[in-house]
Structures are given as C-alpha cells and as structure tokens.
Amino acid sequence: MKKLLMVLMVLTACSGAEDSNSTTTNNMTNTSTNNVSTNNTNNVATNNVADAIAAGDVVINEVVASGAPDWVELVNTTNVELDLSTLYLTDDATDLTKGSVPAGTLLPANGFVVIDIADETVGFKIGGDEALFLVAADGTTILDQADWADGESPDGKSYGRIPDATGAFKTLDTPTPAQSNQDNVGVCGNDLVEGTEVCDGADLNMRTCQGEGFAGGELTCAANCAAVVTTACEVPSSDVVINELTSAGDDNIELYNKGTAAADLEGWYIGDSGFDPNDIAGTEGQRYVFPAGVTMAPSAYLVLTKDVEHTFGLGGSDALTLYTADGTVVDTVQWNGTAGVSYCRMPDGGDFQECAMATFGQAN
Secondary structure, eight states, rough: OOOHHHHHHHHHHHHHHHHHHHHHHHHHHHHHHOGGGGGOHHHHHHHHOOOOOOTTEEEEEEEESSSSSSEEEEEEOSSSOOEEETTTEEEEEOOOSSEEOOOOOOEEETTTEEEEEEEETSSSSOSSSSSEEETTTTTEEEEEEEOOTTSSSSOOEEEESSSSTTTTEEESOOOOOOOOOOOSSSOOOOOOOOTTTBBBBBBTTTOOOOTTTTTTEEEEEEETSEEEEEEEOOOOOOSSEEEEOOOOOOEEEEEEOSSSSSSSSSSSSEEEEOOOOTTTTTTTTEEEETTTTTTTTTTTTEEOOOOTBBOOOOOSEEEEHHHHHHTTEEEEEEEEEESSEEEETTTTTTEEESSSSOTTTTTO
C-alpha cells in the first residue's frame, strides 16, 4: 500500500512539472516562430519579429553620408516595437544582402533608431553620390530606399525627409539623429544667418539698401529673422506712388500719378512682403508685373484688384513695394492692422494714415 501511494505521488508531481514546462515552451515557440497574427495581444505588442515587417512599417528617414561615422536613421510608423535584426542594408541594388542590420537592433513604436554605416557595423560604407536600400528578411523585397546626388549630404549636413517618414528627401542644414527632422531652421537672435533665415540681427547676409533697389540708407533685420526691414532705406523721388490699399474684400491697390507728365509703367512691378527681389523666380507669385501699354496720365489713378490684376493677398500686417522695370524701388509702404478699411495718403500723394472710407479710383 505504501509503495502504491509513493508511485501515485511521483506520477502526480511529474504531471505538474510537465504542464508548467509545456506552457513556457509554447510561449517561447509562439514568440520566436509564430507570425504576429497567431500571437496573443501581449505578444503582438512586445514580440514582433522582423519577418512580419512590411513596406511602410520602417522608413529610411535621414542619412549622413559625409560624417564620422556615416549613419542612417530609420523611423517606425507602427504602434509596436519592431526587431530589425534580420533585415538587410545595402548600397548595391544588385546585391540586396550585402550588409545586415546589427543583431539586437530594436526600433521603438513610432520612434527612431540610428545605425552607423561602416564595415564593422553593417559591412560596407557609403559615399557622397550613393543610394541606400533597406531590405526585408527574405533578401529580395526592398522596404525603402534613399538616393542622393553628390552635394546633397555634404559635410556637417544630412539628407532627410520633411516631414518625417512621409515627406520628400532634401538637404538639411542640421542633422538630427534619433530626433524629428528640422526643415533648415536657424537660431534667430544669434547674429548668424542659418538655415532658411533671411538675416539675423547684425548679420544681413550681405544685403544692403542699395541691393534692395533703394538709393541708400540703413537696412535692418526683422525680429523673426524672416525678412529685412527697409523702412530706413532712402527711396528715389517718383511721381507714381502707392496711394491707397486695403486688406479687406478684393485687396485693392491704388497708384496715383502726382506728376505733370504721363508715366509709362510697362515692365514695372509691385510686390507684397512675400516678394524677394533677390529671389524673383522663387517668389514670382507675390508680385504683379505691368504689361505693355499701361500708362498713367497726370493726376490719374490706377486700381489693381486681387485675382484680376494681382494674385497675392494683402494681410492685416503687410507691405507693398513698387519697382521700376530695372528693379529700382520708387515707393514702399508698410502697415500693421491699419488697412482693414483703407490705408491711404492724405491728401493724394501725401502721408499715409488709416482712413475711415475707401475711395479707390478717386481722391482720398
């Protein structure tokens, strides 16, 4: 009887141990061999495998090809952590398994990871005129790629997407490894023009009043570093002036000829604050060029209407500048919340002031 009892106890203990080991083994098997679709919710969140990564899940987001070392930044567009260990990296479209993502590389959900591109990490190096491919675990499917020409990822800069993950690649002034890419923004206020800044404090980026088309004077920089300020520049005398404008309705602009002779405006142009005379091609939509045959008799008015003549809108705080055909500034006006009804010269051709009534095409 005692022997029978001992046998039963041993069988019971062995049965319990076998159940426990079976559970652990199944979980590990699910984690290491099953696809995401067969794992439970907890396994999906924490145990994704590289074989399950599809195109669009991981994107090449930024590349430094002239660094020490060079590197690539990958971004995870999914809400789960991804193990990239079985993916490939290559710079050769005919050899998609040339290099491997380092073992143990985990990419956080909606996060970034930076991988050094060197012989000792991925098995190859990259250069200034190059392409980089991210390849799936099958060794044949290209998940994403970046292709840059010489000079697009120069020393101290990078080649990245704006915005992250979905945007087109462009040269970025400031590399941002493992961070969101920045679209060439500078640090305004440090007296150094950086990124897309037009100017910065005392650094006017070699611009002068004369270079802006004025006769002379002192050029300054706007507080936001996005534009130069020409209010202290000297404007040559002109009989044709900007006489009235409004930021409401049709954004009318009125010119007035205060002279005693007719004025031929062919080739003259007028631009708002978004127009840059140093980048005419890039800001063409912010100016209106007078066609042949446009003249103004003495004491005449000429009214320009949005979407009829000019195509740019006038903001509550904005500026207008009138140029001759050779780019000489002949009149300029800036306003700040004073053109809701009318900002006009009183009397015609005189000083600007906020006006209570719009009088386009007639005396102010």
